Amino acid sequence: MNPVAEPTAGRDALKARIAGLVGDDLMAVERVFATELASDDQAVSDVVDYVAHFRGKRLRPTLTLLAGHATGGITRDHHVIAAVVEMIHVATLVHDDVLDGATVRRHAETVHTRWDVPTSVLLGDHLFTHAFHLASSLGRADVCRQIGRATNRVCEGELIQHAEQGRIGLVEERYLQIIGRKTAELIAISCSLGATRNGDDTHAAAFAEYGRSLGIAFQIADDLLDFAGSEDEVGKTLGSDLGQAKLTLPVILALAEAGPQHRDRLVQGLRSGDRDERATVVAILEELGAIDATRARASSYAAQARAALGPIPPGPARDVLEAMTRFAVERSH
Amino acid sequence: MNPVAEPTAGRDALKARIAGLVGDDLMAVERVFATELASDDQAVSDVVDYVAHFRGKRLRPTLTLLAGHATGGITRDHHVIAAVVEMIHVATLVHDDVLDGATVRRHAETVHTRWDVPTSVLLGDHLFTHAFHLASSLGRADVCRQIGRATNRVCEGELIQHAEQGRIGLVEERYLQIIGRKTAELIAISCSLGATRNGDDTHAAAFAEYGRSLGIAFQIADDLLDFAGSEDEVGKTLGSDLGQAKLTLPVILALAEAGPQHRDRLVQGLRSGDRDERATVVAILEELGAIDATRARASSYAAQARAALGPIPPGPARDVLEAMTRFAVERSH
Numbered sequence: 315m316n317p318v319a320e321p322t323a324g325r326d327a328l329k330a331r332i333a334g335l336v337g338d339d340l341m342a343v344e345r346v347f348a349t350e351l352a353s354d355d356q357a358v359s360d361v362v363d364y365v366a367h368f369r370g371k372r373l374r375p376t377l378t379l380l381a382g383h384a385t386g387g388i389t390r391d392h393h394v395i396a397a398v399v400e401m402i403h404v405a406t407l408v409h410d411d412v413l414d415g416a417t418v419r420r421h422a423e424t425v426h427t428r429w430d431v432p433t434s435v436l437l438g439d440h441l442f443t444h445a446f447h448l449a450s451s452l453g454r455a456d457v458c459r460q461i462g463r464a465t466n467r468v469c470e471g472e473l474i475q476h477a478e479q480g481r482i483g484l485v486e487e488r489y490l491q492i493i494g495r496k497t498a499e500l501i502a503i504s505c506s507l508g509a510t511r512n513g514d515d516t517h518a519a520a521f522a523e524y525g526r527s528l529g530i531a532f533q534i535a536d537d538l539l540d541f542a543g544s545e546d547e548v549g550k551t552l553g554s555d556l557g558q559a560k561l562t563l564p565v566i567l568a569l570a571e572a573g574p575q576h577r578d579r580l581v582q583g584l585r586s587g588d589r590d591e592r593a594t595v596v597a598i599l600e601e602l603g604a605i606d607a608t609r610a611r612a613s614s615y616a617a618q619a620r621a622a623l624g625p626i627p628p629g630p631a632r633d634v635l636e637a638m639t640r641f642a643v644e645r646s647h
Numbered sequence: 648m649n650p651v652a653e654p655t656a657g658r659d660a661l662k663a664r665i666a667g668l669v670g671d672d673l674m675a676v677e678r679v680f681a682t683e684l685a686s687d688d689q690a691v692s693d694v695v696d697y698v699a700h701f702r703g704k705r706l707r708p709t710l711t712l713l714a715g716h717a718t719g720g721i722t723r724d725h726h727v728i729a730a731v732v733e734m735i736h737v738a739t740l741v742h743d744d745v746l747d748g749a750t751v752r753r754h755a756e757t758v759h760t761r762w763d764v765p766t767s768v769l770l771g772d773h774l775f776t777h778a779f780h781l782a783s784s785l786g787r788a789d790v791c792r793q794i795g796r797a798t799n800r801v802c803e804g805e806l807i808q809h810a811e812q813g814r815i816g817l818v819e820e821r822y823l824q825i826i827g828r829k830t831a832e833l834i835a836i837s838c839s840l841g842a843t844r845n846g847d848d849t850h851a852a853a854f855a856e857y858g859r860s861l862g863i864a865f866q867i868a869d870d871l872l873d874f875a876g877s878e879d880e881v882g883k884t885l886g887s888d889l890g891q892a893k894l895t896l897p898v899i900l901a902l903a904e905a906g907p908q909h910r911d912r913l914v915q916g917l918r919s920g921d922r923d924e925r926a927t928v929v930a931i932l933e934e935l936g937a938i939d940a941t942r943a944r945a946s947s948y949a950a951q952a953r954a955a956l957g958p959i960p961p962g963p964a965r966d967v968l969e970a971m972t973r974f975a976v977e978r979s980h
Contacts, residue, residue, distance in 0.1 A: 357810035358803050409772060413765040432746040432809050435768055439742060439775065440802040446779040447795025453788040462780025469773040470691050476765050477690035 325641055331634050336379040339388050339396075343375045346397040350448045351441075361429065361437050365404055367422040373532075374399040374504040377525060377638075381508030383631035385517050391452055392508060398449045399504040402465055405441035406472070406496075408434050413476065457507060464503040471495025475560070482569070482581055484561040490530065493537075498529030517626060524622040524635065531615035532642045537562035538608050541596050563611060565595070568604035576602065612643045658974055664967050669712040672721050672729075676708045679730040683781045684774075694762065694770050698737055700755040706865075707732040707837040710858060710971075714841030716964035718850050724785055725841055731782045732837040735798055738774035739805070739829075741767055746809065747891060790840060797836040804828025808893070815902070815914055817894040823863065826870075831862030856955040857968065864948035865975045870895035871941050874929050896944060898928070901937035909935065945976045 333340075353359045375396030382388040410416075411424040412434045418424065426434040442465075449461050475492045478484050505525030506518040541564055561584070569580060576598050583591035583598075599605050616639040626632050666673075686692045708729035715725040743749075744757040745767045751757065759767035775798075782794050808825045811817050838858035839851040874897055894917070902913060909931050916924035916931075932938050949972040959965050 353803065355803065355807055357807045360810075361806060405772075409768050412768060431764070433806070435742050435745060435771075436802060436806045436809060438768075439738075439771070440799070440806060442772065442775050443795060443798040443802050447792065447799050450788050450791035450795050455783050455786040455788045455791065458783035458788065458791045459780065462776060462783050465776040466773070466780050469769060469776055470686065470688065473694060473766070473769045473773060474688055474690045476769060477693075 325644075328634070328637050328641060331630070331637070332376055332380075335383055335630055335634060336376065336388070339379045339393060340372060340375060342393045343372075343379070343396040343400070346393050346448070347400060350397065350401070350444050358440075361425070361433055362440070364425065364428065365408070365437070365441075368407070368420040368424070369400075369404060370420055372400065374403050374501060377501065377504045377528075377635075378508035380631045380635050381505045381517075381521050382511075384626055384629060384635065385509045385521075386511060389511065391454075391511070394448060394452055395457065395507045396504075398445050398461060399500060399507075401441050401445035401448065402461070402468070402500060405438045405445065406468060406500075408441065409438040410472075412438075413472075460503055460507060464499045467495040467499040468497075471497070471499070479560050480584075481561070482584065484566060486563065486566050486570075489561070489563055489566055493530055493533040494526070497533040498526045501529035501532070502526040520622050520625050524619050527615045527619035527622060528639055528642055531612045531619060531639065534563055534608060534612040534615065535643050538564060538605065538612070541592070541599060542605060564599050564604045564608045567607045567611075568599050568602045571602045571604065572598075609643065616640065616643050658977075661967070661970050661974060664963070664970070665709060665713075668716055668963055668967060669709065669721070672712045672726060673705060673708060675726045676705075676712070676729040676733070679726050679781070680733060683730065683734070683777050691773075694758070694766055695773070697758065697761065698741070698770070698774075701740070701753040701757070702733075702737060703753055705733065707736050707834060710834065710837045710861075710968075711841035713964045713968050714838045714850075714854050715844075717959055717962060717968065718842045718854075719844060722844065724787075724844070727781060727785055728790065728840045729837075731778050731794060732833060732840075734774050734778035734781065735794070735801070735833060738771045738778065739801060739833075741774065742771040743805075745771075746805075793836055793840065797832045800828040800832040801830075804830070804832070812891060812893050813917075814894065815917065817899060819896065819899050819903075822894070822896055822899055826863055826866040827859070830866040831859045834862035834865070835859040850959060853955050853958050857952050860948045860952035860955060861972055861975055864945045864952060864972065867896055867941060867945040867948065868976050871897060871938065871945070874925070874932060875938060897932050897937045897941045900940045900944075901932050901935045904935045904937065905931075942976065949973065949976050 351362045353362060378396040378399060379388055379392055382392040407419065408425055411419060412426050412431055416424050417427045424434070425437055445465075446458065446461070449458050452458075471492050471494070474488075475496060478488065478492070502522045502525035505528075506515075506522035509515070509517040509521040540562065565580065565584065569577060572580060580595060580598055583595040596605075619639045619642075620636055623632060623636055626635075684695045686695060711729040711732060712721055712725055715721040740752065741758050744752060745759050745764055749757050750760045757767070758770055778798075779791070779794070782791050785791075804825050804827070807821075808829060811821065811825070835855045835858035838861075839848075839855035842848070842850040842854040873895065898913065898917065902910060905913060913928060913931055916928040929938075952972045952975075953969055956965060956969055959968075
């Protein structure tokens with residue numbers, strides 16, 4: 315299998331393997347998710363039901379289930395934890411779209427476009443609190459604690475990212491701090507909680523490390539899409555990082571390499587807040603090798619994720635987890 | 648003591664009684680609150696530290712402590728629960744200010760005025776997740792569950808309120824549903840969790856009922872302030888409910904009484920979205936007796952709260968809880 319030559323065919327094959335292993339469990343997770351959010355008030359359910367339109371890959375619940383599969387089997391607790399991490403993820407998406415002023419996600423209008431900013435803010439809050447409520451239904455205070463800690467870090471990462479927005483001097487280390495919190499923490503816990511059962515956390519640390527590295531690879535690849543993707547394929551507004559002067563790794567690496575002329579042109583593109591500058595900026599990024607360098611960073615984190623699987627018992631779930639690290643970098647949506 | 652004739656003197660005396668009973672514990676709550684939110688990242692702590700500027704009466708933590716005092720004494724768990732409910736309350740304040748476009752709270756600029764909307768959204772999220780993280784530190788999954796459930800209801804109330812905004816046909820029953828969720832649930836749980844210890848919840852239901860009724864009385868009085876208060880005394884933007892066509896009890900009761908002419912004038916005032924219409928609207932509300940009728944509703948809920956204290960053992964904490972029901976209605980800020 316060569317994911318570079320045949321990414322679509324390879325991705326479909328991977329999806330089929332995931333469906334074969336945890337497809338029924340993913341449907342059980344969906345039921346837990348929907349039951350937790352069900353409301354007898356029409357005003358609430360109208361908005362809540364809408365989020366189904368732009369939920370995507372179910373990456374986090376899939377990881378929870380695969381981690382469970384790889385370490386002794388999937389229980390009812392896995393369904394609940396998987397629904398919790400997905401709900402937290404969706405909450406952050408809804409609020410992120412407000413922050414970014416994005417109008418489209420997964421080919422559907424964002425919530426604040428369809429309704430308004432207050433509805434988005436409240437829906438995100440609603441998803442956050444239901445996630446914690448659902449987590450507490452397990453009766454395991456340690457799980458609530460770990461989910462609380464991870465979510466704290468997600469918010470911290472978002473706050474730092476926002477505070478750094480527009481700062482041209484942002485360096486790679488700070489960027490990694492940001493995405494390590496805002497993206498990797500939740501993916502890490504999606505994995506490690508899936509690998510914990512009856513107080514046995516033998517494999518939890520390895521899974522946390524796998525998830526953290528995969529999450530960073532994933533976020534770098536996502537940031538790359540904002541420059542290198544096509545809007546049709548990705549299904550959301552592109553160039554929005556640029557439009558908001560949000561410095562991501564491609565630009566950080568380019569600025570580190572750029573001579574004065576390129577630098578001025580890049581800064582101008584960032585400062586203009588104009589998405590139309592995208593083509594010019596992309597050309598400079600390519601000329602400076604920043605696209606390739608960014609892809610190499612993502613590959614390196616994906617390799618770290620694979621290495622973290624070392625102590626995990628061999629089997630089909632572990633194989634899929636390993637394959638997922640390759641697709642994290644090759645993704646086009 | 649006559650709270651109507653001497654509200655300020657009476658309020659100061661009540662404050663002194665509260666300080667005498669739970670003043671040291673309130674300081675312990677502040678320390679738990681600050682420790683939970685402490686961050687080694689300057690970008691985070693700048694924003695988090697700012698919320699101290701517009702925190703107010705500490706009503707919810709005070710209730711938790713008084714409930715503990717009245718039912719066997721205050722423990723470390725009470726400090727944590729009190730900090731949790733206050734943190735959830737502050738989270739909703741920060742998001743409410745975004746929703747309402749309010750520029751001033753407690754004589755200080757609101758977060759989105761001082762920074763921007765994204766910072767407010769993220770700070771609110773940060774406070775929510777830290778509240779749940781802190782709650783889970785008690786190791787009591789039932790407490791997490793109850794806090795999760797109450798917070799779900801708060802968000803539901805806010806979502807319904809927003810969906811109903813501008814609907815002239817809003818009736819008293821629906822208004823009570825909204826404030827019952829968005830305000831009363833958190834106050835109810837602030838009381839009932841304070842009255843629960845070592846699984847003994849003998850007095851929890853009475854305290855929940857006390858808190859729910861007090862919360863409704865309190866919210867009605869708050870909505871009344873938006874018309875009947877002075878901006879200097881209240882320390883926040885007034886007339887904002889009117890400016891947003893948010894129907895509250897004074898207007899709902901007035902519309903129920905109004906003839907066609909008054910009705911048209913009220914609807915015009917609401918639809919204009921103009922805070923300058925406040926004086927005209929207030930004059931109509933007074934003419935129709937809606938201000939007095941609203942105050943009577945608040946008094947009736949305050950009386951229900953007092954009645955709920957029936958089974959609670961007599962003592963200084965119970966006396967203060969009873970006195971608080973009188974001031975909930977007479978409040979001017």
